[in-house]
Amino acid sequence: MAGCAGTAGDGNDLSGRDIFDPQRFSMAVYNVSTDDGGSVSWHDFRLITHPGEPEGDRLTSVSSGDNVSTRADAMISADRRKTVSVLITSINGTDVQINGGQLSFNLTTLDDAWNSLDDAYAQAGTANVSTPAGKFDGCNVYAGNKTLYFGGASSDIRVLYYMHPSSPVPVLYTVESPAGLSTYTLQSVYLPGDKDSTPERLIQAFFEDLDSGRPESAFGCLVTYDAVHGRFVPPDDATYRQFLENMNRTYGLGDESYRVQYVDTGAPGPGVAQAGYDTPLVPWSSVHYLVGNLYAYHLSGSFYMVDLDGHWKIIV
Secondary structure, X not given: OEOOOOOOOOXXXXXXXXXXXXXXXXXXXXXXXXXXXXXXXXXXXXXXXXXXXXXXXXXXXXXXXXXXXXXXXXXXXXXXXXXXXXXXXXXXXXXXXXXXXXXXXXXXXXXXXXXEOOOEEEEEEEEEEEEOOEEEEEEEEXXXXXXEEXXXXXXXXXXXXXXXXXXXXXXXXXXXXXXXXXXXXXXXXXXXXXXXXXXXXXXXXXXXXXHOOOHHHHHOOEEEEEOOOOEEEOOOHHHHHHXXXXXXXXXXXXXXXXXXXXXXXOOOEEEEEEOXXXXXXXXXXXXXXXXXXXXXXXXXXXXXXXXXXXXXXXXX
């Protein structure tokens, strides 16, 4: 867990708007296991925040596994009272479906819990939890029963959130439904403003900047090695201009530009030593799509990266 801190979960009940507050973290990653009574499957669930956008705070949630992914960009009002708008992108193989606009309920995240801003959860006890993000003793457990409606059908679910004062997001949560039991286990969480404390966080921030039309911010993720002075420095002005031209063309706002569905990062591998720094090679894989033809592309690569005083950078 990267710099965890928070006070969520103190009290006798909890509001849906307090489960994932975009002001209190920058990214959280969960592993999801689903037991349908006959088999168990796994997939990843990732939350990325974009606070302070023109309409409010954007909360991006991405569920991905195998060849299928769903992404929701929910714009939450500054007072956290309503979901202003939501853009939902579903990809199966290379096929893309896009839906957006106003919803009839205050969606926050596109997961099995379907948390709404105005949901209410009652305290149901305490528990000790161990996750890859850490061991959390004395978690407050909050429970809620709700009915989900899909067209003319409905489904009753029970949700349990395990909240700990040291974490700004649930350290674990479960969703019990007729389809089975889904368990969301926290892998990592990052505090507000954290863009570069790990390779994982920086790569996500880099692609999110590009996808959001902020190539200047993405350029700030890059360094180059100055062999003359034996140090890492920002790339020169010519590289900056070329980068902006390429990225504006690739990730612009037109139908011929790419959008990012999600990016996965792998474990850092051996790199080379420069100026006394280790520079591990970090692999990544992604799904991008074009709005113009609603076609998805699986793209992958790797970055040499360096930790400069606690701030990771991509070497170009």
